[in-house]
Amino acid sequence: MNSTILIAVLAICGIGLAAAIILYIVAQKFKVIEDPRIDEVVEFLPGAHCGGCGFPGCRALAETIVKRESLENLNCPVGGKEAMANIAKVLGLEANEVEPKIAVVRCAGSKSNAPHKSSYDGASSCAFAQMLYVGESGCPYGCLGLGDCVVSCQFDAMSIDDETGLPIIDGDKCVSCGACVKACPRQIIEIRNKGKKDRRIYVSCVNMEKGGPARKNCSVACIGCGKCAKVCPFDAITLENNLAYIDFTKCKLCRKCVSECPTNAINELNFPPAKDKPNEVVAVEA
């Protein structure tokens, strides 16, 4: 009787021991040697896996950072300065200064600026509408207002304004991951520098049509007149395909172009009300 129990216990122990030995050998043979610093770096990353850094997920970025032993051209837009500084400290590297960025919607074709000429009642997705026709406003470049960008945003930073029908970006929540840029079938959203004191100037239009047709659909369309390019003292504005574009790396936020634009297509954000003489503003900014 006792011997039966003993045999059973011994047999189990024997099997366990054998399995343990095999497992140990296999584990040693197929050992994955991973830099322990990767885990440390991952600790400081936000874990949003948004792809904003250009890598698929946070771990991929951490692996690249450790592999390259440098932070050049690598940045986590979600964690921002703080995360990068921590990572630099752990790895003993120099943190590079990356300007904070934010997404901007380059369309001002609100319901009042670009009145709707037809109504779309299909499934609510910009991608669908884009495949079918030009959109409610009739502008072939403008925002369709069906919110593919809102759906794509993981950070709850976007919403569609009911009054204008355009997406609004919450500056505090936007981490410039670029998901909305990819989601927009009309390439309206752009990642731009956040700017000093959150001030930004950009051409709020992507319409490449000539002036006449562009204005027909929208009162605030860029007509490609080139006035802004002429007035810009920093050569920040280029004109291509009847469309002005402000290079945010060159723009010094002097606001000269804003008052020059005949169609109010250039948008300024978070500036104090304009003073009488725009020249004085330049002095302030310089």
Added chain:
Amino acid sequence: MKTFKIGGVHPNENKASANQPIEVVPVSKIVFIPVSQHLGNPAKPQVEKGDIVKTGQLIAKGDGFISANVHSSVSGKVLKVEEVIDYCGIRRQSIVIETTEDVWEESIDKSAQIITECTLTSEAIIEKINENGIVGLGGATFPSYVKYKIPEGKKPEFLIINGVECEPYLTADHRLMLEKSREIMVGITILMKGLKVNKAMIGIENNKPDAIAKLSSLTSEFPGITVHALKVKYPQGAEKQLIKALVNREVPSGKLPMEVGCVVQNVGTAFAVYEAIQKNKPLFERVVTVSGKLLSKPSNLLARVGTPITDLIEMAGGIPEDTGKIIIGGPMMGRAASIIEAPITKATSGILVMTTKESKRITPVSCIRCGKCITVCPMGLEPYLLAKLSEAQMWEEAEDDRIMDCMECGSCQFTCPSARPLVDYMRVGKNKVGQIIRNRKN
């Protein structure tokens, strides 16, 4: 009775205009003729502002292998060559002509006399089809002559003539078969000569018994042509489904009908070929069905290309009060027009005026995995799965599941109890996957 095996749906026919003879639309004061009315490269304009053109004159020349010539549908003065908005609101390069007295090119035979004899060689026929800008009038507007450039190692056996007209409401082909039956038969004989085949089959759904009887009575005069009645089922008018129904052969995925020795042409195209070869008349007008429950006079209208859509609706009794949508094409595959001042093109087979109630879309709800879409898909796809893959942007998986085989017939969405926008997802997916495939080739 013959039909295709997999899938298919039975939408209400609503062929209100079936008994209306074809009427001619008066020439509009100003016409807008787009240079891209076909699949492939847009044609290159050959006229400038101020030029005087005659009806049937070449005004834009096909550019490249897959492209088609465009001819003036009216005579008058070219006002401008510029981008004009089409019914989807998209700008397309067009030639705007202000019409004067209708003067046709001298070479065109305007008489109604039917010429049966054709002495041209096969090559000459194909060249003439190309010159006269003939494109597939079934809706896809694929340049016709390309189908007759047989790739090496392939041998055509059958010419299949598509008189199915499976889309509800549309009756343009039906009327054409009744009124121009002899011309169509001559056109088919010419096409057979061009293709060097001695067998042609006309497929007609048996909801058009008069057309079947009419064409069958003529088969004794035209050797080699047979008429086949087909069981009514949508989408029988699709190329691959029609081949399956008539000769029981399956076109492999991603291949053309030539792979199984078939060439498919619409009856409208056969008529256009007759006119081009025997009468030297380029393709510049076509029959358009204008229909709808509220219209006072649903009609079949012979209209010049470039005539505004509004003119045609006016002929059919004007836009009724309770109009919800105006659809260009058939109700299953057509698109709602956002701009009805836009011109009709070689592709416009129908103009449908829908009531507010009819045109209202049901709010989509979640997929209940009933599998109805799989049952009805004529290509044997899994629409619910492809839609999900497209939604999740899993393009490689969608390609593996043959999303490119989808022809957007709309059967899945028609049958979906949850009103899922399946075709919309397919369209987006096909666009993306198509891009990926093109990039891979380059």
